Amino acid sequence: MGVLVTGGAGFIGSWVSKALLEQGEEVILIDDFNDFNYKSTLKDDRIRILLNESKYRRKKRYHSSDKKLWIYHADIRDEKKLRDIAKQHKIEKICHLGARAGVRRSLQYPKVYYDVNIFGTLNVFQLAVQQKIPSLVYASSSSVYGGVKELPFKETMKIDNPLSPYAATKKAGEEMAAVFHNLYGINMTGLRFFTVYGPWGRPDMALYEFTEKIIAGKPIPVYNQGDMQRDFTYVTDIVQGVIKALEKPYPYEIFNLGNARTEKLSTFIACIEKELGKKAEKILLPLQPGDVPKTSADISKARKLLGYQPRTTIEQGIAAFVEWYKEYHKIKDAR
Ligand SMILES: NC(=O)c1ccc[n+]([C@@H]2O[C@H](COP(=O)([O-])OP(=O)(O)OC[C@H]3O[C@@H](n4cnc5c(N)ncnc54)[C@H](O)[C@@H]3O)[C@@H](O)[C@H]2O)c1
Numbered sequence: 001m002g003v004l005v006t007g008g009a010g011f012i013g014s015w016v017s018k019a020l021l022e023q024g025e026e027v028i029l030i031d032d033f034n035d036f037n038y039k040s041t042l043k044d045d046r047i048r049i050l051l052n053e054s055k056y057r058r059k060k061r062y063h064s065s066d067k068k069l070w071i072y073h074a075d076i077r078d079e080k081k082l083r084d085i086a087k088q089h090k091i092e093k094i095c096h097l098g099a100r101a102g103v104r105r106s107l108q109y110p111k112v113y114y115d116v117n118i119f120g121t122l123n124v125f126q127l128a129v130q131q132k133i134p135s136l137v138y139a140s141s142s143s144v145y146g147g148v149k150e151l152p153f154k155e156t157m158k159i160d161n162p163l164s165p166y167a168a169t170k171k172a173g174e175e176m177a178a179v180f181h182n183l184y185g186i187n188m189t190g191l192r193f194f195t196v197y198g199p200w201g202r203p204d205m206a207l208y209e210f211t212e213k214i215i216a217g218k219p220i221p222v223y224n225q226g227d228m229q230r231d232f233t234y235v236t237d238i239v240q241g242v243i244k245a246l247e248k249p250y251p252y253e254i255f256n257l258g259n260a261r262t263e264k265l266s267t268f269i270a271c272i273e274k275e276l277g278k279k280a281e282k283i284l285l286p287l288q289p290g291d292v293p294k295t296s297a298d299i300s301k302a303r304k305l306l307g308y309q310p311r312t313t314i315e316q317g318i319a320a321f322v323e324w325y326k327e328y329h330k331i332k333d334a335r
Pocket residue numbers: 006007008009010011012013030031032033034037043074075076077096097098099100101102116120139140141142192193194195196197202
């Protein structure tokens with residue numbers, strides 16, 4: 001029996017796949033290896049680590065020597081391809097993480113976000129029905145809270161005010177999940193991730209971008225004049241939540257997966273500076289359209305029903321990221 005992981009070459013997907021393989025599961029990984037948000041060479045490198053094969057080159061279909069990891073270069077918008085892949089395996093669960101991620105780019109390219117995140121997600125949900133796969137866990141986002149003013153964000157809050165096309169696609173995913181549960185009885189668990197960071201992270205996200213710019217001696221953009229707060233969640237804490245959700249299917253639930261500690265952007269930057277031993281030059285800019293100044297997760301539901309327990313402090317998490325970044329980019333001295 002296997003777990004189908006969509007977006008498995010992505011930041012979170014590769015970490016989830018690693019954890020599943022370590023538990024002895026068979027992983028059927030699907031990714032379209034696009035260069036949309038960042039260069040796909042990083043996705044290939046994540047796959048090399050999963051396979052423990054430094055010479056691996058991207059192929060349409062590939063498997064590890066023990067046949068525990070299957071890698072498919074495929075697009076979730078291709079319904080037939082998904083079906084063909086699923087027929088070759090006994091899939092017990094789906095972990096749907098594949099998506100066009102990120103708020104800001106969705107303002108520029110709303111169509112592709114709708115196409116992948118809504119129609120692609122629909123295909124994945126339909127696959128569960130066709131192949132009689134009983135349980136599915138899918139990625140939602142803290143961005144669905146959009147204009148909600150009250151903090152911390154709770155799953156019971158009304159979320160009818162999304163601020164970006166990306167947020168709207170994630171909200172649509174949650175609604176579609178409810179339909180697929182109601183119509184076909186599939187167990188559907190949605191996870192609202194709060195700003196995930198860590199080694200092998202996304203170059204289009206703040207931590208990577210700031211680290212890269214500080215090392216290069218370039219100024220970093222600091223939005224809302226620096227008055228930003230985020231519930232930053234370390235990637236292995238998120239993975240722990242995803243695995244628990246896969247292990248404990250509920251008929252239809254949505255969980256916040258955050259760190260439950262909101263950090264100021266200034267603290268976040270200070271941690272990076274400390275790890276690099278170098279000060280950042282900051283350009284203060286207004287709040288970006290689509291962005292929210294503050295996110296904060298109430299994770300009591302995930303704690304209670306999933307046993308989710310984030311453990312990593314921002315200091316530990318940023319230190320681990322910077323160490324990985326320097327090793328990956330072969331940087332001896334960041335100063
Ligand atoms: N990283 C975060 O802070 C965060 C926060 C909230 C929600 N999320 C959600 O978590 C999930 C994973 O995000 P991530 O940070 O790992 O991003 P990521 O971009 O690194 O991973 C997404 C993966 O999906 C793949 N993909 C995109 N379109 C595809 C398609 N049409 N067919 C097949 N594969 C496709 C990409 O190639 C990529 O490898 C996404 O659903 C994202 O919306 C992430």
